[in-house]
Amino acid sequence: MKKIFSFMALMLxxxxxxxxxxxxxxxxxxxxxxxxxFMTMFITDNTRGKGDDYPYNCGLDAAYPxxxxxxxxxxxxxxxAGYQIQMALQSKVSNGADAWNAIQGTDDLLxxxxxxxEQLDMVIKDLQYSTDYRFAIRALSPLDDNVTDFSHAxxxxxxxxxxxxxxxxxxxxRDRYPTPFVVYANQAETxxxxxxxxxxxxxxxxxxxDAAEDAENEKSYRENFNIDAEGNFMYKYLTVKPxxxxxxxxxxxxxxxxxxxxxxxxxxxxxxxxxxxxxVYVIDVIDPTVPVAIDAKYNTCTARSDGKPGEPILLKHDxxxxxxxxxxxxxxxxxxxxxxDVYGEMAAKYDAAPISPVLDDFIxxxxxxxxxxxxxxxxxxxxxxGNNITCKGFILRTNPDDVxxxxxxxxxxxxxxxxxxxxxxxxxxxxxxxxxxxxxxxQPEAGEGGEIYMKTLAFYDIDFDNPMAFNYGDNVAGKxxxxxxxxxxxxxxxMAVTLENLIIENCTFxxxxxxxxxxxxxxxxxxxxxxxxxxxxxxxxxxxxxxGGYCWIDGSGANTSxxxxxxxxxxxxxxxxxxxxxxxxxxxxxxxxxxxxWNITFxxxxxxxxxxxxxxSIFKMRNLPxxxxxxxxxxxxVLTKKPNDLRVLxxxxxxxxxxxxxxxxxxxxxxxxxxxxxxxxxxxxxGQIFTGNPWTATSNNFGKLVKENKAILNGTLExxxxxxxxxxxxxQPCPPHxxxxxxxxxxxxxxxxDGTATTDYNVNLFFKNKDNEIFLNNVGAxxxxx
Numbered sequence: 001m002k003k004i005f006s007f008m009a010l011m012l013x014x015x016x017x018x019x020x021x022x023x024x025x026x027x028x029x030x031x032x033x034x035x036x037x038f039m040t041m042f043i044t045d046n047t048r049g050k051g052d053d054y055p056y057n058c059g060l061d062a063a064y065p066x067x068x069x070x071x072x073x074x075x076x077x078x079x080x081a082g083y084q085i086q087m088a089l090q091s092k093v094s095n096g097a098d099a100w101n102a103i104q105g106t107d108d109l110l111x112x113x114x115x116x117x118e119q120l121d122m123v124i125k126d127l128q129y130s131t132d133y134r135f136a137i138r139a140l141s142p143l144d145d146n147v148t149d150f151s152h153a154x155x156x157x158x159x160x161x162x163x164x165x166x167x168x169x170x171x172x173x174r175d176r177y178p179t180p181f182v183v184y185a186n187q188a189e190t191x192x193x194x195x196x197x198x199x200x201x202x203x204x205x206x207x208x209x210d211a212a213e214d215a216e217n218e219k220s221y222r223e224n225f226n227i228d229a230e231g232n233f234m235y236k237y238l239t240v241k242p243x244x245x246x247x248x249x250x251x252x253x254x255x256x257x258x259x260x261x262x263x264x265x266x267x268x269x270x271x272x273x274x275x276x277x278x279x280v281y282v283i284d285v286i287d288p289t290v291p292v293a294i295d296a297k298y299n300t301c302t303a304r305s306d307g308k309p310g311e312p313i314l315l316k317h318d319x320x321x322x323x324x325x326x327x328x329x330x331x332x333x334x335x336x337x338x339x340x341d342v343y344g345e346m347a348a349k350y351d352a353a354p355i356s357p358v359l360d361d362f363i364x365x366x367x368x369x370x371x372x373x374x375x376x377x378x379x380x381x382x383x384x385x386g387n388n389i390t391c392k393g394f395i396l397r398t399n400p401d402d403v404x405x406x407x408x409x410x411x412x413x414x415x416x417x418x419x420x421x422x423x424x425x426x427x428x429x430x431x432x433x434x435x436x437x438x439x440x441x442x443q444p445e446a447g448e449g450g451e452i453y454m455k456t457l458a459f460y461d462i463d464f465d466n467p468m469a470f471n472y473g474d475n476v477a478g479k480x481x482x483x484x485x486x487x488x489x490x491x492x493x494x495m496a497v498t499l500e501n502l503i504i505e506n507c508t509f510x511x512x513x514x515x516x517x518x519x520x521x522x523x524x525x526x527x528x529x530x531x532x533x534x535x536x537x538x539x540x541x542x543x544x545x546x547x548g549g550y551c552w553i554d555g556s557g558a559n560t561s562x563x564x565x566x567x568x569x570x571x572x573x574x575x576x577x578x579x580x581x582x583x584x585x586x587x588x589x590x591x592x593x594x595x596x597x598w599n600i601t602f603x604x605x606x607x608x609x610x611x612x613x614x615x616x617s618i619f620k621m622r623n624l625p626x627x628x629x630x631x632x633x634x635x636x637x638v639l640t641k642k643p644n645d646l647r648v649l650x651x652x653x654x655x656x657x658x659x660x661x662x663x664x665x666x667x668x669x670x671x672x673x674x675x676x677x678x679x680x681x682x683x684x685x686x687g688q689i690f691t692g693n694p695w696t697a698t699s700n701n702f703g704k705l706v707k708e709n710k711a712i713l714n715g716t717l718e719x720x721x722x723x724x725x726x727x728x729x730x731x732q733p734c735p736p737h738x739x740x741x742x743x744x745x746x747x748x749x750x751x752x753x754d755g756t757a758t759t760d761y762n763v764n765l766f767f768k769n770k771d772n773e774i775f776l777n778n779v780g781a782x783x784x785x786x
Contacts, residue, residue, distance in 0.1 A: 008573065037080050037154040041071040042169045059171055060405035061123060067174030068129050068294065072122045076152070077139040080117050084140055084153070087111035088125070089179040090132035090170055091491075093442040095421070097159035098336035100136060107244065114146060126292050128447065129176035130522065132157065132493055135169045142709055158597040171542070172493070175522055178220040180206045181632040182233055184413040185303035186269075187453045192277040192306050197238070198269045199260070199285070203231035209594040210549040210663060224295065226287050227516030233632055236260060239743060240272050243302065245364050249279035254761035260285070278307035278366040282448050300449030300491045302495065304392070307369025313358075314399065317380040320353035330359060331385065333553075337421050346415035347383055350369060350467065351768050356385040363392050370455055371395070376409035376462065378402025384413045386435040387489075391442045391452045393499075397460035413437045414466040414485060426480060431468035434484030434514070440525075451496035458503035466511040471542040473745035486515040486550070496523035496559075505533045512540040515550030525719035530568040538750040538763070540578035545743060547579035551620065557588025565628075570605060574765065574781045577735050577748050578611040582620035582655075589622045592660060598628035606765065606783065608638040608726075608733055612649050617693055619654040624705075626660055628669025634676045637719060639683035640726040640733050645748060647739040649683050652693040656701050659710045667710045673716030678779045682725040722773040729774060730784070731755060731764035742766050773775075 041047045042364050044057050050057070061071040072081065086100070090107045093099040103109045110133075127133070136158030143152040160167025189196040200206050203221070207214050221227060226234035230665040240255040242248070252274025259711065264270050275281065280597070283301040290296035325347070329339045339354065355374070355540045362368045373395040376382055379402065398409040416422055416430035425433040469483035487509065504637060509516070516537075519525050540560065543549030555564050563588070575583075598777035602618070610616070619630075639649040659668035679689035695717040696703040705711035732755065739747040755764030765784045767775055775785060 004163075013044045014467050022571065035139045035141075035143065036152055038077045039141045039154040039157055040075045040077050040083060040137055041076065041157045042135060042137060044169055047075075058169060058254060060174065061305040064125065065739070066129075066177065066295070068176075070127060070133065070171050070173070072124070072135065074120060074137055076120050079142070080154075081142040081144070081146055082114055083117045083119070084114050084138050084150075085111065085122060086113075086136045086158075087685075088134055089443070089446060090134050093134050096168075096423070097156070098420075099334075100156070100159050102334045104338060107247075107446070108623060114140065121543045127173050128294060128444075128449075129173050130493060131444070132170060132172045135171070137432075141401055148230040172461065177224050178217055180217075180225065180233060180297050182206065182235065182298045183238075183283055183301045184299075185283065185301055185410060185453075186648045187303065190303065190306045190606055193273060193275045193307070195240075195272045195275065195281065195283075195305060196269055196302050197240075197272055197283055197303075201233055201265045201268070203227065203233075208600040210725050224296070226289060233285045233298070234289070237286045237288060237673045239284045239286060242279060244275075245558075246276075246279045246366050247282070249276040249366060251275055251281065260731065262692045269650050275305045276366055277305055278369045280304050282450070290777045297736055302448060302450035302452065304370065304453060309369045309371040309373065310376050314375045314377070315353075315355055315358060315382070315383065317353045317377050320358075320382070323696060323785045324354045332357070337418065338580070342416045342421045343383065343385070345417055346468065350381050350383070350412060350415065352381045352383040352412055352415070355382045356388055357386075359388055359394070362394060363389060373397065375399040376411070378405065378407025378409055381410040381412060383415055384411060386413050386416065386430060386437065387438065387439045389442045389567075390438050390440055390488075391454065391495075391497075393456045395456065395458040395460070396457070396462065398462055400461075408463055408464040408476075410465060411437075412465045412467055414469050414483065421507055429468070429480070431466070431483055432470060432481045436486040436489035437464065437466075437487050439494075440488045440490045440517075440519075441497040442504040443491050443493055444495050449495070451492070451498055454497070454499045456501040456502070456503065458498060459505070459507055460503070461506050463508045464512075465511065467515070469511040469514050471511075471748070472544050473542060473743060473747060475513050475727050476743045477745040479745075483511075484543075485511075485513055485514040486518055487512055488517040489515070490518060490520050490525070492521045494521045494523065494614050496525070498526040498528070500521050500528050502527055502530045503533075504535060506535065507533065508536045508538075510539045512537075514543050515547065515554055516540070516552045518550045518554045519562070519564060520556045520558065524559040525564060526562065526566070527564050527568070528566050530564070532570045532573060534572040534781070536576070536753055537578050538574075538576040538753055539748065541611070542578075542613070542748045543579040543580075543614070547581055547611050547616050549580055551582040551585035552580050553584050556585035557586055557590045557622075560590050561593045561596075563592075563598070565600050567599050569601040570603075571601065572604045572781050572783070574606045574753060574783070575608070575610055576750055576753055576763065576765075577612070579611040579613040579616060579748065581611070581614065581616045583618045585620045587620050587622050587655075589657070592623065592625045596625045598625055599629075600629070601631040602635065603631060603783060604634045604779075606636045606638070606784060608640065609649065609735065609767065610637070610651055612639070612651065614650065615652050615655075615692065617652040617655045621655075622657045623660040624658070624668065624670050625672070626662060628668075628670040629673065630670065630702075631673045632677065633673065633715070634777070634779050635678075637677070637679040637689045638730075638733060638776060639689065640680070640735075641683070642734045642738050645735070645738045647735070647742065650691045651689060651697045653690045653697070654693055654701050656705065660703065667708075669710055669712065670705065671714065672706070672717070673714045674702075674717050676720075676779065678720045678722050678774050678777065680724060680726040680729055680774070681721050682727075684721065688721065695719070720773070724769060724772040724774065729767060729769055729772060731766050731768045733765055734760045736763065
């Protein structure tokens with residue numbers, strides 16, 4: 001290895017002489033101003049161009065098979081005094097130099113090491129699994145003491161934030177090997193000062209019920225954990241620590257490193273006391289005979305102590321502006337950007353008050369309990385910064401007193417504009433970037449893992465809008481890039497999440513271009529109850545020519561323990577001319593864990609031009625779990641357009657493949673409660689509303705499952721055709737724009753569905769004819785039958 005580095009040093013010295021030529025002051029990459037050292041760089045394919053398999057690229061060190069040891073290599077700088085290397089979580093520094101500066105001297109700076117001038121590599125062992133790290137390096141000068149004075153050091157390499165695509169370096173550790181699930185909290189037994197922590201002590205406690213899978217798991221468990229001949233896990237200690245998100249929370253000192261007793265094992269649980277209310281704790285069990293700390297732990301559990309929600313908090317519009325729109329107010333306590341510099345211009349345009357500072361503070365503030373209600377003033381506009389984390393349940397709603405007066409709050413997103421803050425987007429415009437209104441869950445802090453548990457996330461009586469967002473039609477018209485926005489998105493490396501209740505009721509959603517709710521990441525997501533009721537969706541989708549983007553409820557199938565559909569109810573909603581690919585999606589052919597069952601209700605919804613741009617079925621699902629139930633009743637389907645409108649009207653029913661095989665090799669059986677679904681009688685194909693993939697189809701559809709005795713059908717898969725057209729049934733259901741091409745800019749535009757829009761994009765779905773089968777059979781969203 002010494003010979004290799006001697007050769008590299010010569011080569012790199014030559015590289016420095018050739019590469020570090022003079023630059024302007026603004027672009028001082030080489031660090032030539034004020035006698036600074038030349039800037040070194042990490043060796044990657046971006047900086048060397050030798051391909052991904054070049055042996056001296058930074059990356060995971062193959063000599064350490066678990067995939068959580070990183071090997072860094074960098075270019076040498078002649079006659080420098082050494083190198084300073086720093087490391088942080090990607091989530092802490094992805095905004096570039098300002099973010100790196102903000103974490104200096106804090107626990108978020110995970111590595112800050114100075115090495116001598118002869119050292120050109122570094123091995124960082126035994127890091128946290130499934131974690132994205134970022135790195136920075138600079139060359140130090142012999143003119144400085146390199147303790148408190150770094151004035152002649154080179155510029156940092158690794159602080160890039162997008163303006164120089166090659167000026168950052170990140171490495172992700174691999175997922176951990178299969179780990180037995182031995183420690184967990186029963187949130188139902190949680191109090192303000194205690195957590196009941198349950199212990200699985202034997203292999204039989206973590207059985208999946210599948211003999212082949214259990215055998216494979218046991219092989220891995222025994223390779224990586226101490227397990228005795230009887231199958232007992234040989235962990236010895238329990239540790240309970242406050243999460244980095246609330247480091248000042250209390251815990252009884254006995255739990256700092258508690259030796260688990262035989263009585264604890266026999267009982268199967270311990271009660272951890274002395275906790276602070278409303279606080280997150282990280283719980284581990286540890287085998288002290290394993291020398292590597294990260295591998296001595298079994299699964300990591302994260303749990304929150306309970307608390308009592310206070311009275312609803314009214315976020316007064318004018319107070320939010322006067323508090324957070326002051327001249328020196330930063331976006332957040334750790335940001336180096338002023339709020340007015342980023343959001344001020346558009347906030348003034350829409351007279352919008354910020355609420356993200358309040359919601360962000362709520363997440364980490366232990367004075368606020370989960371379940372807190374925040375009220376918005378009706379008739380006022382607020383804005384959310386974007387990508388607001390949701391890892392602690394809350395309720396956001398318009399003040400019911402205002403709703404009773406016919407007033408609703410409007411919450412907008414995507415109004416940021418800053419060439420520094422949104423440097424990846426054209427002209428620094430947030431609305432041309434990828435963002436969500438909310439981010440479901442969060443990334444783990446250093447040393448953290450396990451799951452996030454939330455009781456309730458609820459939204460009532462709010463008009464959500466992304467007023468600046470561009471879609472594909474805008475892109476074709478030359479206005480800008482189609483916006484990659486969502487209502488909920490998730491981090492690909494986010495923590496596992498269990499959510500008891502997600503409620504979205506009586507809201508409107510406008511200009512969500514790329515998706516509504518996108519689930520992603522290797523960790524499980526469990527939604528025990530979902531209610532999406534009495535909402536209106538319009539002017540959404542149209543992300544690409546073929547209705548690209550993500551499905552309304554977009555399951556990734558990345559974790560076989562996930563269940564988005566345990567009890568999902570989509571009732572009384574209106575989906576108007578918003579081309580997303582499908583509604584329910586779970587299309588990976590995975591074998592779901594034992595006990596996973598779907599119970600989906602899709603009833604009394606009104607779908608007008610649901611997705612006319614491509615094969616966007618209502619259901620797009622594979623491997624339906626045994627015992628699942630689909631309740632699909634009382635829905636109204638409409639295809640409509642004005643005369644001379646050249647748009648193609650497509651509508652697809654479902655793409656359903658198989659039920660999940662059972663352990664004995666037979667097929668699972670699902671129940672289909674389909675009945676009283678209707679369409680108007682215009683724009684039909686072969687006498688029915690679906691232009692393709694009707695539910696009755698005996699290939700890749702519900703009809704196939706019925707034919708093969710894999711489904712019990714109660715009712716009928718047929719969609720009834722009423723003796724009335726859309727324009728005779730409703731006051732003005734047609735898309736306002738008469739399309740002349742397949743990609744007209746405004747062909748899917750609508751500004752209101754109730755006839756109240758004062759623009760050219762007014763739609764009115766109220767029934768004007770009540771003497772027809774649709775009205776008499778109580779079909780569609782009740783709102784329009786008034």
